[in-house]
Amino acid sequence: MASIVGFLSRNWQFFSPPTVPKGPQPLRFGVISAANIVPMAFLSPASTHPEVVVTAVAARDPARAAAFAKKHKIPNVKESYQALLDDPDIDCVYIPLPNGLHYEWAVRALRAGKHVYLEKPAVSNAIEAEKLFNSPLLKDPGAPVLLEAAHSWFYPAWSRFMSFVDPAGIERATSNMLVPTGFIADSDIRYDYALAGGAMMDTGPYTMGALRLAFGGGVPVSCEKAEWKPLPGVDRAKAEVDAAYEVHFRFANGGLGIARGTLKMPLSEWEMPNRIEVVHKPRVMVAGAGAVGDEAEELRKAGVSVKDGQEVVRVRTVSLSFFVMPYVYHTVHVQDEYTLRETGPAGGGKTVKKWTKKADHKAYSWKGAGVDQPGEVYWLTYRHCLEQFINKVRGRETKQWFGAEDSIATAKMLDMAYEAAGLKLRPTSTYE
Known part of the structure; x- marks a missing residue:
């Protein structure tokens, strides 16, 4: 309520x-x-x-x-x-x-x-x-x-999202901005090539910008693939502007970033209009009986005891729904998948136990993001x-x-x- x-x-x-x-x-x-x-x-x-x-x-x-x-x-x-x-x-x-x-x-x-x-x-x-x-x-x-005025990156929810992200440890990230068909007419200036139009120009600063910032702010090493669609009824061979796209970037840490955007999302193919999800590479959290502090408490809550010759590996997935309009509604979802496994030649990586921890976070103000900074929830x-x-x-x-x-x-x-x-x-x- x-x-x-x-x-x-x-x-x-x-x-x-x-x-x-x-x-x-x-x-x-x-x-x-x-x-x-x-x-x-x-x-x-x-x-x-x-x-x-x-x-x-x-x-x-x-x-x-x-x-x-x-x-x-x-x-x-x-x-x-x-x-x-x-x-x-x-x-x-x-x-x-x-x-x-x-x-x-x-x-x-x-x-x-x-x-x-x-x-x-x-x-x-x-x-x-x-x-x-x-x-x-x-x-x-x-x-x-x-x-x-790249406004989305100034909002508390973005900072909250990034607080759970390890840029160097990202394996794969996807971001999208999907505008339902009917909102923007084919005659709109967003489709005027002479005025630098196109779906990538209109939504790319959000989708590609989110990937770049998630990976730490650098320019990608390469663009491996870019698929696009013209306006309905326009000959692809003659088209100068895109109405939809999917672009794959490779970043310096080896991670893959995928940006998707359209100004013509069919209502029959409806999905969340804008969202970013980051999947991290597996990370060894605890090796042997070495857990202390917060790590030890988390393992205790999970009913896990780590012995010598074992390790706990975590794969973290973090998503932010509505990163473009987070003031209306958003959720920072953090999912940690843990695996307790044997190590060394004898263990061979055998899985002993798996468990998952999930949590949702919101930040409509800087106080909600844990930051001492001016700002109202209606900003x-x-x-x-x-x-x-x-x-x-x-x-x-x-x-x-x-x-x-x-x-x-x-x-x-x-x-x-x-x-x-x-x-x-x-x-x-x-x-x-």
Whole structure:
């Protein structure tokens, strides 16, 4: 009953967050675009942050910008993106433009001296990522802050999940993000190649990003396989964008990472929309009669006595359901499979006993993750991400961060996947 009440309370507050008084000198944000994602990904989080005010918006269509501003009580409408950047009263910009426009307008914003809060994927390919995140505009003392808003990795549930993961010990990991068919029209800009469209570009920062972070943050050694499907009715030989994919990566520790994503999941093939599961390599926990402390207590509870010439081996599986939208609902499931077996030439690895231990965990706040850090149970992933962006801009310590190396690595993974799939890389901006 308590879990149901908590679910309803959290989800009610997502849509009706409490009003937060603004501080004396808040950061003034301008929004470049009136895209559908703006209210949830930025305006709602901004409304609950005492150091953020949204003062202006610009859109390709000025009439749409005016209507958007009126609806969301944004005081100023700029006639163009550049006019917004030229406003000296704006400190930061949020850029949720189509993927293919991110590079140009992020560079323009940095040149205007604005801090940049950039929607994912940050750029169209690794060339753009290297140029943007290694830009001299970011190197000088007092330079603007640039963050790719990879919001899922800022949420407490992700930290809780990673607390059970040994990156070097992963044998196999799978992640998926499956959007049911009917949510995104075939005419949506997500399928526009010129704007860096495709299912991998849209969902890959989640699925491939989850794998990369689970394995410790590095770029995979190789992309071994990439299968994909075009939009329904589109000739595969002529297709430029993918509507579904499965990509296999090999990581430095020898482990395999599999990313799956689609914007067209058939309702007849329904499965959990987003989830990551990590299976570890077998690990010797106790050898001989050497168990002490917590290990000894666990064995006592399991009714196991380890003798000389025996060992206990553990295979740990950890999963996180709804890692993309954990604020709605999630579960960190930990399953440990233990085997007590004989060792040495005489024993030959003979199994003496097997048992399994399972546990579920949740973390809707940092307190729930065992971390002393600000955060409310109704904060979206986007709100946690914005919190750290503001901390960085203010020169405070950031508890979580998604740095230049992370954004560059994500772009490299996407390029690896497209190359392995036999598809062209997304176009590089001509803006200099």
